[in-house]
Amino acid sequence: MNIYLLDDIKKLQLHLTYQYQLHQIVKNNQGQSHWQQISTDQFPTLLHEKAQTSIKDFFFAQQENILVFNGEYFQETLPSPNPFVLFGVQSCDLVAVNYQDKFFKNDPYYQARRKHCLLVGLDCISPCEHGFCPTVNAGPGVRSHTADLILHPLVNQPLEKPQWLLIEGSEKGAMAIKHMTIKGQPLETAHWHYLTQRDLTLKACKQKFSDDSHINIAIEKINNNNVSAVFWQKVAIQCIGCSGCTSLCPTCSCYGTRSIKLPNDNISQERFWDSCLYEGFQKEASFHNPTAEAGKRVERFWRHKFSDGIATEFDRYGCVGCGRCEQTCPGVIGVHSIMKRIANDA
């Protein structure tokens, strides 16, 4: 795979808009960052900040109709989005997309969207608040198998020199920039020593993360069954079932289904994000509820992120260390709070 030097990222953005609809992380008036479709040529600067919305929405829609029933037959209603590029995705989210690619491998709706997407990753060169990607092997540098193209900001580079490294991650990424020229010239190939420089920058970034040893200690305790039902129940009392974590978590994938009537009197079945932390998540028609106890639900959530069983199936833990659940949880079951309590008290 090739590596190139880029002086102006806008040229890449512009080039990609010839083939793709561009989406980028921008800030709203309240200072919150979120994904947005960019339809002008005024490309926003690249934010080194994770979005406060979940990237999974692009592939596993928050809400979608999966079929239509006309009174006689049920027909699949697959989405057919225009090709789009997610520009500037942090490594944790890319690892999460990779994880969901496996989970939804045979889901036609997910794959119908996914195949139209080009992922442009962005290396993180400083830790983000609550993030702990190095502890769960998900960052800060973009893993090349998770992105089509990777952008690396070159630090301490004199202003008159190129500021970015552009790395091809996949065949699809290579194709996307194959015909890109700058002032009539093909892209400038980068010397391999830039990759060494990238490694050093990423290593330095890794060292700047705070001590996250509570995560590893707690993971071990969870898998050795050293966390009692009493403990889970005690902490779970503080879960108000708001679904903030499950909505924001890029690897959460639970959904519910319901039948709805369309304006033309046809009937559709809709699927929508659900949360395993809701009290009624497992409630059966008979009212039997195997996880009526909050402790069982919170335990399930965290096992789904950190159990060795999941790790065997997906080649990694279900948590990618983005820290969003810590940020959003009004109680104390966000990742750092709970893992600290498990490490210290369980």
Add this chain to the structure above:
Amino acid sequence: MMLNHIPDSIEIIDYKDDGKDTRHYRFRLLSKTHHSHWHETQAGQFFMLNVPEVGEAPFTFTEPPNEQNEFSALIRKMASVTSALFDLSKGQIVGARGPFGQGWPHTILKDEYILIVAGGCGLAPLVHLINTLIATTENKKIVLIYGARDEQSQMLIAQQKRWLKTITIYHTLDQVSEDSNFNDGFNLLKGTPLDVLPQALSSFNSLPSKVLLCGPEVMMNSIAQTSIGRGIPETSIYLSLERRMHCAVGLCGHCYLGDQYVCKQGPTFSWQQLQSFRSTA
């Protein structure tokens, strides 16, 4: 291959009441549209019934799809999907996806001594199996314990009467009324299946080689534990679990049990398998 979330159209061709709020439904897969795997249905597998405008819910087959593409299910009126179904008439079209999950173990056809314990609706997932066992059985001993709350909540009585020729059946009722019929050929007892378990077990020369359970989880747990206490290996005890299901293909998460999904790895499990999942639950 991509997962299929789309039901096939089925026609309600008949239904008959059986016990309180319970009906035998007969459906027919409508021609041309249906998927071929219906004819590979195994005893103990399930399908998702789709009542348009209401939703989907899982049910087991009491008779799997036959050459005429007809199949049966015993359905109890519980919540929205079943209530809506009960309001539909013959000839109306609903949907079905399936078959899903793991059925009862095939090896059971080779077993000679089988104890089956079912509670309430829990007999439904066993009907097709018992019919198959009876049809393929000579010199087998099958004992069924069937528990229900009261006489009105018993189901599949006509079916069970036919079985009586070949198998021994114990009935237990939580509440027995004065006029309860003790002379039907069933051994009727006031109590729960656990109360007749010793008697049923001792009716075998040695121990049954398989124990099959389906019904409320508390009942299954207590029967399994007692059976293990009597020397039956954990690998010889099988049970069928009920869970809320939305997708039936291992995606929606609703039916989880530890790291497993009941719709995929179940609904039938050996007791041993179940213990290993529960330790991760």
